[in-house]
Amino acid sequence: MNDSNKFSEEEKKILLDHDYDGIQEFDYPLPNWWTMTFVLTSLFGIPYMIYYLFLGGPTLRQESELELAKIKTVRTAYAVKMAKFDHQAYDKVIAEGAASKGKEVFIENCASCHKDGGEGDVGPNLTDAYWMHAKATPETIYEVVLNGREDKGMPVWGEDLTKDEILAVVFHVMSLTNTNVANGKEPQGKKVD
Ligand code: HEC
Structure with missing residues (x-):
């Protein structure tokens, strides 16, 4: 049931085929901010993945071990001082x-x-x-x-x-x-x- 008369010529160009109980949809492009976010996060993801997967970037466990080692040094120094x-x-x-x-x-x-x-x-x-x-x-x-x-x-x-x-x-x-x-x-x- 495609009542196409209610749309202008411009609108008809971007009107999608489907019709759900009288609800139709225009094919608008994605908003720029959304596309930019997608592109930027993808670009960020590439070196991130290379660093952590292939170049031996520290795992969460290794990072927490480093932090703990630091705390231990401080505590030992404190204990010696005390x-x-x-x-x-x-x-x-x-x-x-x-x-x-x-x-x-x-x-x-x-x-x-x-x-x-x-x-x-x-x-x-x-x-x-x-x-x-x-x-x-x-x-x-x-x-x-x-x-x-x-x-x-x-x-x-x-x-x-x-x-x-x-x-x-x-x-x-x-x-x-x-x-x-x-x-x-x-x-x-x-x-x-
Ligand atoms: C949970 C109980 C408890 C608390 C609380 C406690 N003490 Fe003691 N303290 C003991 C016991 C028991 C001994 C003896 C250990 C032994 O028999 O070798 C002792 C031993 C000592 C000694 C050595 C005595 C000696 O004959 O050489 C000193 C000094 C001392 N306490 C000071 C303190 C101070 C100051 C505090 C508070 C900051 C404190 N105690 C809190 C149970 C306690």
């Missing part, structure tokens, strides 16, 4: 009020095992003169807090606390030593004078 007790940073943290900051960090993170006053519970008494891992010096306490003793129930803090927080809490633990708080846990380890 591992060394930084006397200057310690002095700075003390000058900036480590006494109250350290106590705050201690109450929040350590008191659950060492009790508020450091008298010990799950973790050892930090107010006596007996030590198992540390030796009542900032350097040794720092090392234990940083690395933890996970097999013995002392968590690793190097990843959860910042360096300044650890230094502040070390200062706080130093201030607890030999305060011999009442009802403290029985001594563990060796006496350190």
